[in-house]
Amino acid sequence: MHTFLFILLLCAPFLSYADNSNATVTVTEIQALTSFKLNLHDPLGALDGWDPSSPEAPCDWRGVACNNDRVTELRLPRLQLGGRLSERLSELRMLRKLSLRSNFFNGTIPRALMKCKLLRFLFLQDNVFS
Numbered sequence: 001m002h003t004f005l006f007i008l009l010l011c012a013p014f015l016s017y018a019d020n021s022n023a024t025v026t027v028t029e030i031q032a033l034t035s036f037k038l039n040l041h042d043p044l045g046a047l048d049g050w051d052p053s054s055p056e057a058p059c060d061w062r063g064v065a066c067n068n069d070r071v072t073e074l075r076l077p078r079l080q081l082g083g084r085l086s087e088r089l090s091e092l093r094m095l096r097k098l099s100l101r102s103n104f105f106n107g108t109i110p111r112a113l114m115k116c117k118l119l120r121f122l123f124l125q126d127n128v129f130s
Contacts, residue, residue, distance in 0.1 A: 029071045030058050032091035041082040041104070070094040077123070078102040090115040099123040106130065 030052050037047050050061045059066035065073035071092045082104030089098070090112035096119060105127040113119065 026058075026069055028091055032086070032088040033058050033061070033064065033071070033074075035088040036086040039083050039086050043080050043082075046076070046079040046081065065097075067094070072118075073097040073099075075099040076103070080104060082106065084108075085110050085113075087112040089113060092116060093118070095119050097121040100127065102126040104128060 033050065034052055037050055040047070042048075046062060051057060054060055058064050058071060059069060063074060063076040063079075064071055065075070072094050073096060074089075074092070075097065077099050078101070080103060081100070084107035085100075085105055087110045089095075090110065093116065095116045098113075098116075098119060098121070101123040102125070105124070107130060109124065109129055113122075
């Protein structure tokens with residue numbers, strides 16, 4: 001029993017580091033999504049529930065899907081959202097699916113999205129990109 005406690009005490013700093021690292025990623029993803037939201041016109045209030053102080057944020061937000069507390073999907077089709085896409089979306093490094101189709105997004109598609117190396121599904125049709 002004492003040996004187990006000794007090993008646990010030795011590993012404690014590493015366990016703490018792993019938790020802090022994951023928390024940092026989540027904070028980065030929350031900040032990226034919040035920045036995305038701030039750039040938008042949201043006439044229906046579809047993203048009003050995006051509360052950064054929520055204990056499950058951002059994984060409990062409308063249109064956000066996570067795996068292991070990392071954002072893997074952002075699906076917000078047909079919500080009358082408008083504005084420019086934030087470059088900060090590229091900070092969602094585990095993003096696999098981005099569906100923003102049938103909205104009123106404009107401007108250019110950020111080149112920074114190429115940093116999302118796991119992005120496999122991109123649905124941006126029926127917007128007003130230039």
